[in-house]
Amino acid sequence: MKTAFITGTTSGFGRAFALRLAQLGYNLVITGRRKERLDELSAQIKKNFSVEVLPLNFDVRDKKACESAINSLPEKFQQIDLLVNNAGLAAGASPFDESDLDDFERMLDTNVKGLLYITKLIIPDMIKRQAGHIVNISSIAGIEVYPNGHVYCASKHAVNAITKGMRMDLVKYGIRVSSISPGMVETEFSIVRYHGDENKAKAVYKGLVPLSADDIADALEFIVTRPPHVMINDIQINPAQQANTYISHRK
Numbered sequence: 416m417k418t419a420f421i422t423g424t425t426s427g428f429g430r431a432f433a434l435r436l437a438q439l440g441y442n443l444v445i446t447g448r449r450k451e452r453l454d455e456l457s458a459q460i461k462k463n464f465s466v467e468v469l470p471l472n473f474d475v476r477d478k479k480a481c482e483s484a485i486n487s488l489p490e491k492f493q494q495i496d497l498l499v500n501n502a503g504l505a506a507g508a509s510p511f512d513e514s515d516l517d518d519f520e521r522m523l524d525t526n527v528k529g530l531l532y533i534t535k536l537i538i539p540d541m542i543k544r545q546a547g548h549i550v551n552i553s554s555i556a557g558i559e560v561y562p563n564g565h566v567y568c569a570s571k572h573a574v575n576a577i578t579k580g581m582r583m584d585l586v587k588y589g590i591r592v593s594s595i596s597p598g599m600v601e602t603e604f605s606i607v608r609y610h611g612d613e614n615k616a617k618a619v620y621k622g623l624v625p626l627s628a629d630d631i632a633d634a635l636e637f638i639v640t641r642p643p644h645v646m647i648n649d650i651q652i653n654p655a656q657q658a659n660t661y662i663s664h665r666k
């Protein structure tokens with residue numbers, strides 16, 4: 416049985432990935448900061464699927480916490496076959512000059528540095544085994560910059576550069592590196608982005624049918640179920656009513 420390590424499973428894509436990978440028969444290490452949600456997801460997976468689940472509660476911005484979580488994995492979870500770097504956020508959507516430096520740091524520390532901490536800790540074993548698959552969750556924001564997107568877009572452009580660089584440097588070890596680049600998906604993403612303002616969050620999806628976390632789990636399933644000789648580099652996926660980061664057809 417294969418084991419997957421997923422960051423950010425307390426909500427949105429990460430939760431949908433955990434349920435989908437459990438359905439595909441993966442043992443799971445599920446992670447995030449909100450412990451009650453991790454415990455609830457763990458119980459749900461154990462009840463419905465015959466897989467092993469290890470919930471690990473830590474902040475990906477905390478390098479020491481990442482080290483102690485990964486370096487103390489119980490033996491049966493030590494061989495990670497699939498790493499899904501999903502934990503991330505946008506904080507704020509104001510013009511650059513009106514935005515908050517703390518928000519910039521939260522995004523860069525989570526979306527970029529957190530991904531680096533986790534990946535560096537997980538790859539030594541993949542290199543030893545000359546096998547493994549890393550899927551980084553990027554965004555349409557990694558492809559195009561949009562007004563008021565500045566640092567969030569920068570963080571996802573960084574994810575894309577890191578993904579391409581990792582692919583070049585890890586190919587010799589038989590490690591596949593993929594990414595998923597979605598447009599608008601209704602999760603808790605916009606609630607977090609607007610600092611808890613649910614009305615502003617709802618307005619993001621007004622007049623269109625956004626993607627769901629399950630649509631993104633479909634993309635992940637496609638990537639991880641290809642035969643070993645196939646590497647999907649990136650899947651770009653938008654709602655049908657969204658052409659790019661700033662052109663949407665709203666009804």
Ligand code: NDP
Nearest residue numbers: 423425426427428448449474475502503554600602603604
């Ligand atoms: P959600 O807000 O629903 O989920 C985000 C997840 O990331 C939560 O489980 C959260 O867990 C976790 N997370 C955030 N910060 C940290 C942290 N410091 N340490 C550990 N875990 C953290 O958003 P989505 O599911 O939509 O987002 C998932 C990924 O998809 C992100 O990288 C996002 O940028 C990307 N994305 C989202 C799109 C969208 O439209 N929704 C489109 C394109 C990409 P907790 O708070 O419990 O720690």
Ligand code: 8X3
Nearest residue numbers: 554555556598599660
């Ligand atoms: C989230 C999608 O368009 O808000 O990454 O940047 S978008």
